[in-house]
Amino acid sequence: DSLIMAKGDAHQVPAGGALAVDRDGFSQAVTAALEAHPLVTIERGEIAGLPPGEWDKVIIATGPLTSPALAEGIKSLTGESELAFFDAIAPIVHFDSIDMETAWFQSRYDKPGPGGTGADYINCPLDRDQYEAFIDALLAAEKTEFKEWEGTPYFDGCLPIEVMAERGRETLRWGPMKPVGLTNKHNPTVKAYAVVQLRQDNALGTLFNMSGFQTKLKYGEQAAIFRMIPGLQNAEFARLGGIHRNTYLNSPKLLDPTLRLKSDPRLRFAGQITGCEGYVESSAIGLLTGRLAAAERLGRELELPPATTALGALVNHITGGHIVTIDEGPRSFQPMNIN
Numbered sequence: 001d002s003l004i005m006a007k008g009d010a011h012q013v014p015a016g017g018a019l020a021v022d023r024d025g026f027s028q029a030v031t032a033a034l035e036a037h038p039l040v041t042i043e044r045g046e047i048a049g050l051p052p053g054e055w056d057k058v059i060i061a062t063g064p065l066t067s068p069a070l071a072e073g074i075k076s077l078t079g080e081s082e083l084a085f086f087d088a089i090a091p092i093v094h095f096d097s098i099d100m101e102t103a104w105f106q107s108r109y110d111k112p113g114p115g116g117t118g119a120d121y122i123n124c125p126l127d128r129d130q131y132e133a134f135i136d137a138l139l140a141a142e143k144t145e146f147k148e149w150e151g152t153p154y155f156d157g158c159l160p161i162e163v164m165a166e167r168g169r170e171t172l173r174w175g176p177m178k179p180v181g182l183t184n185k186h187n188p189t190v191k192a193y194a195v196v197q198l199r200q201d202n203a204l205g206t207l208f209n210m211s212g213f214q215t216k217l218k219y220g221e222q223a224a225i226f227r228m229i230p231g232l233q234n235a236e237f238a239r240l241g242g243i244h245r246n247t248y249l250n251s252p253k254l255l256d257p258t259l260r261l262k263s264d265p266r267l268r269f270a271g272q273i274t275g276c277e278g279y280v281e282s283s284a285i286g287l288l289t290g291r292l293a294a295a296e297r298l299g300r301e302l303e304l305p306p307a308t309t310a311l312g313a314l315v316n317h318i319t320g321g322h323i324v325t326i327d328e329g330p331r332s333f334q335p336m337n338i339n
Contacts (some may be wrong), residue, residue, distance in 0.1 A: 004283040013200045014120035016107035020205040049073040051094040057293045061270040088214030090161045092239040103231035108181035124231035125192035138165045148214030160216045176212025214243035248275045251318045278337040310338045
């Protein structure tokens with residue numbers, strides 16, 4: 001009966017073994033369902049501070065881009081500086097600009113996924129010389145700098161490709177550009193040295209996301225460098241990659257096991273601001289937080305999911321998984337997705 005999963009299924013796009021959605025159709029469907037719900041009232045506007053003291057059970061689920069005013073309110077209440085990490089997004093390419101005489105459709109190991117066929121990704125092959133030239137260009141390119149955020153770490157699950165390249169020339173070839181489980185239908189006897197995959201990004205199949213290609217390259221560099229990839233030599237980009245700062249709580253220190261703020265138990269937190277990462281994870285924590293708040297309001301007990309379950313392990317990470325390392329430094333607690 002999950003609203004999120006139901007709308008996700010209704011707006012899924014082929015993505016091999018993963019569940020991916022048409023982001024616009026999905027978000028519009030979720031919004032429409034909430035707007036039509038008889039027990040939900042939506043008021044649009046900025047919350048510039050903490051909720052009034054007379055409000056009873058309150059859930060704060062403002063996400064990773066919490067407004068500065070509210071972030072300052074939370075900071076003043078907790079006495080903590082909020083943590084942050086850099087999150088990056090990948091470029092999106094117009095399908096009709098991809099050279100399908102060079103690229104081909106195939107999921108890794110021909111694995112079908114939700115709504116998929118086993119041929120859901122576009123694959124662009126590179127030989128060794130092309131790969132080495134691509135790495136050289138990545139390392140030499142100008143990157144976006146955020147001096148005011150210096151020292152802010154990256155979320156390891158979403159590292160920019162140039163940061164991965166800086167860790168070693170072969171890192172990308174063992175990461176998002178790994179060539180395993182794929183056969184070039186245009187040249188089946190030749191093994192690619194590396195492969196760039198693109199995943200369908202909308203239901204119409206007109207846009208494809210460069211899978212794992214989050215980047216902080218300057219806009220002027222991106223198109224030229226990504227057009228070095230065979231099959232993308234004439235690529236037109238619907239969106240270039242970018243990077244932004246996400247904020248989240250030092251949750252193991254600030255939240256109790258039921259996601260209440262220890263210094264003000266009427267307040268609960270949910271979603272990415274708690275230090276979970278990912279759409280499904282954020283939705284799951286939101287659902288659990290809502291059930292916990294409702295149970296408390298009704299005077300009922302609600303048992304937390306066991307730590308041996310995916311959701312239980314995630315809650316454990318958020319509310320206590322790093323408590324023993326809190327005094328080792330402000331960056332010891334890092335966002336986590338289910339893995």
